[in-house]
Amino acid sequence: MNRLRKCLVWDLDNTLWDGVLLEEPVSVKPEVVDVIKELDSRGILNSIASRGDERLSLSNLEKNNLKELFLVPQINWQPKSQSILKISSELNISLDAIAFIDDDEFELEQISYMLPDVLTFHAEDAKNLPTYPDFSPLEITAEAKERRKLYQAEMQRKTAEENFKSRKEFLISCRMKLTIRPMKEDDITRVLELMTRTHQLNTTGIILTKDEIKNIYQQGADGKNIYVADLEDRFGWYGIVGVAMCEADKVLWRLNYLAISCRVMGRGIEKAILITLVEKAIQNDFKSIEAEFIDTGKNKMMRGLYQMSGFVGEKNESNSDRIKFYAVKNKLARVPEWVQVL
Amino acid sequence: MLKEKQMTDIEKNLLAYIQKECLSKNSDSLPGLDDDLFDAGIVDSAGLISFLAFIEKEYHINIPDEDLLPENFKSISAITNYLSSRIYVR
Numbered sequence: 001m002n003r004l005r006k007c008l009v010w011d012l013d014n015t016l017w018d019g020v021l022l023e024e025p026v027s028v029k030p031e032v033v034d035v036i037k038e039l040d041s042r043g044i045l046n047s048i049a050s051r052g053d054e055r056l057s058l059s060n061l062e063k064n065n066l067k068e069l070f071l072v073p074q075i076n077w078q079p080k081s082q083s084i085l086k087i088s089s090e091l092n093i094s095l096d097a098i099a100f101i102d103d104d105e106f107e108l109e110q111i112s113y114m115l116p117d118v119l120t121f122h123a124e125d126a127k128n129l130p131t132y133p134d135f136s137p138l139e140i141t142a143e144a145k146e147r148r149k150l151y152q153a154e155m156q157r158k159t160a161e162e163n164f165k166s167r168k169e170f171l172i173s174c175r176m177k178l179t180i181r182p183m184k185e186d187d188i189t190r191v192l193e194l195m196t197r198t199h200q201l202n203t204t205g206i207i208l209t210k211d212e213i214k215n216i217y218q219q220g221a222d223g224k225n226i227y228v229a230d231l232e233d234r235f236g237w238y239g240i241v242g243v244a245m246c247e248a249d250k251v252l253w254r255l256n257y258l259a260i261s262c263r264v265m266g267r268g269i270e271k272a273i274l275i276t277l278v279e280k281a282i283q284n285d286f287k288s289i290e291a292e293f294i295d296t297g298k299n300k301m302m303r304g305l306y307q308m309s310g311f312v313g314e315k316n317e318s319n320s321d322r323i324k325f326y327a328v329k330n331k332l333a334r335v336p337e338w339v340q341v342l
Numbered sequence: 343m344l345k346e347k348q349m350t351d352i353e354k355n356l357l358a359y360i361q362k363e364c365l366s367k368n369s370d371s372l373p374g375l376d377d378d379l380f381d382a383g384i385v386d387s388a389g390l391i392s393f394l395a396f397i398e399k400e401y402h403i404n405i406p407d408e409d410l411l412p413e414n415f416k417s418i419s420a421i422t423n424y425l426s427s428r429i430y431v432r
Binding site: 161162163164165166167168170171200201262265266267268269270271300301302303304305307308310313333336337338 | 364365366367368369370371380381382383384386387388389390391407408410411412415416
């Protein structure tokens with residue numbers, strides 16, 4: 001029941017501002033704006049489901065410097081349940097991670113009835129929301145603080161792509177810059193988040209505890225056994241999108257774990273990260289490159305990545321879900337040309 | 343690129359999938375039959391898995407994971423050759 005909410009959907013008239021915009025001059029409630037900004041800084045997205053005139057409402061939001069705080073605002077004359085469904089699908093956030101706030105009991109009841117997974121709040125309750133557990137993530141990563149901007153950048157990317165005639169032209173135009181660096185202690189929360197949330201682009205599905213990650217980190221010289229990949233393009237910063245764990249043993253370099261955020265699917269980033277790590281190992285004079293794979297039933301993409309990138313697998317006889325991959329000289333794929341590795 | 347009538351049904355079918363699922367609405371540049379789909383940014387690890395699901399369903403075959411290799415899946419013609427070895431082409 002007390003699931004953390006990822007998105008709060010606001011009504012406008014008499015909720016965000018005092019008064020009804022189509023009938024009278026309205027004034028934005030400063031204490032509500034504070035709540036919106038506070039939730040935003042915690043990585044909780046704000047949206048709008050309101051009845052009224054879209055253009056007028058948006059221009060009033062703009063006048064008050066509030067427009068950019070809201071994602072995919074729905075201002076129309078449809079039932080609000082429809083608006084919330086649309087928000088859910090556009091942001092790809094499930095209904096049980098959405099909350100709705102309105103001053104009108106009828107609207108609140110209707111949402112509770114039509115969309116029982118959506119948590120509803122009365123506008124009078126607005127200023128208390130930041131104290132509720134539903135809006136209080138335990139830890140706030142750098143990525144969470146930027147979450148709204150990440151979504152906004154992603155929407156710009158989608159629009160931009162439509163203007164390009166070829167996929168490659170579009171990818172090149174994005175000017176992606178990938179940085180692969182040893183993990184720092186500050187990154188552990190985000191690394192943990194990636195391990196827990198990533199199922200498809202995950203080579204083993206293993207989830208470590210914070211202490212286990214710390215242990216591995218402290219064993220490695222200067223954190224050189226855990227790497228993170230940070231991505232940015234002309235639309236903005238993606239944050240840490242990948243984590244790799246590796247170990248070295250004389251001439252052998254082994255990639256034990258690789259997970260990449262599903263947010264960057266479709267751009268060849270997983271290949272760029274894998275190949276960059278392998279090239280680095282080869283430059284450092286490792287003669288034999290291995291990579292571990294455990295079939296989780298969900299991570300066929302990663303098996304495909306290895307096999308399509310020049311790795312050959314050898315099944316483990318005692319455990320058929322485990323495959324040890326070897327990089328084959330002269331067969332190794334290249335980093336996609338649209339990714340600049342820094 | 344070959345003229346449409348010179349393409350096999352498999353090639354036409356694979357290109358139709360790419361046009362619908364992998365390219366943006368305004369894109370008019372389909373890959374050539376021998377173009378590397380990965381180098382062209384048309385598929386990556388995620389895109390390949392969706393493409394495989396389409397092929398398996400369309401041709402009623404099961405593609406074993408071991409077969410996910412560049413020689414089988416890097417281009418339209420590679421996939422066509424692979425498929426031709428797996429199904430009877432009418």
